[in-house]
Amino acid sequence: MAGAVAGWAVDERPFADDVLEWYGLVARDLPWRRPEAGPWGVLVSEVMLQQTPVNRVLPVWESWLTRWPDPAALAAEPAGEAVRMWGRLGYPRRALRLHQAAAAIVERHGGAVPDRLDDLLALPGIGTYTARAVAAFAFRQRHAVVDVNVRRLVARAVEGTAEGPAAVSRRDLATVENLLPADPETAARASAAFMELGALVCVARAPRCAGCPVRERCAWLLAGSPPSDGPARRPQGYAGTDRQVRGRLLAVLRDADGPVDAELLDAVWDEPVQRDRALRGLLDDGLAVVAGPGGYALPGDVTARLPV
DNA sequence: AAAGCGTGGTT
DNA sequence: TAACCAAGCTT
Missing domain, CATH: 1.10.1670.10 (Helix-hairpin-Helix base-excision DNA repair enzymes (C-terminal))
Structure with a gap:
């Protein structure tokens, strides 16, 4: 032999x-691989890691778990706080869905992250990959x-x-x-x-x-490391897209303590049609809410000013 | 089922 | 430097 x-x-x-x-x-000794991370720590890490490099996730994961050590703690706060804590990780809808998932875990599973694949898959923002990752890494199942x-x-x-x-x-x-x-x-x-x-x-x-x-x-x-034969993937493109505008708008809301006036948002992008479309998109997605006449905020940041 | 959805580091 | 790339999900 x-x-x-x-x-x-x-x-x-x-x-x-x-x-x-x-x-x-x-x-690597990643914190969510340690036993003390628990299922909630694993779930949070998997969502944060969707399309996002490990090094950028590490500090946010630490802050998140310190502030919200279990699903109930997160579910008890406004969704806007999750979006704010998400910071610049990107794809902020993930923060919203993680907040929704926490609420669903409290409602449907008594506050404990479920260990069955189909229960995980039913949570907002949890797809094929993430459900299997949580079942395997948190609950040591074979998937x-x-x-x-x-x-x-x-x-x-x-x-x-x-x-x-x-x-x-x-x-x-x-x-x-x-x-x-x-x-x-x-x-x-x-x-x-x-x-x-x-x-x-x-x-x-x-x-x-x-x-x-x-x-x-x-x-x-x-086989001699043959190059890819398939067609090249079409590039993502970012500059000038609605995504970029949404990112800028949301950054303003995130960095403010409460509602901001529309003029502040207007300042981030010159072209009004695209700017309005992007803002509308954020409202449709629930990432932003109307806060009084001419004001906008993260969901939950609206305490003093309400729509007329 | 293809397109939309952020952000920043690397090459 | 522009393009590529990163633990995907949703509609």
């Missing part, structure tokens, strides 16, 4: 074992947890292609589940390890294959 560990030939040893061994050596990192890792290591699919499919879930060890606790750890490998080594731009624990069996590397 040349090159074998404990009787495994390289291609017989489970994929997850190689990744788990690597994970044991290099895993395929497939995010962009895992899609890319599987595309390369298993399928031999440079890029993963844009969205999760049933087939992806099945493929990943087949890679999971049978024991739930080990499977949960493996799920974190897959994501960590995608985040630290099998990265999008310039993968660090030399330090990869599965380089000897990676289909993409064995």
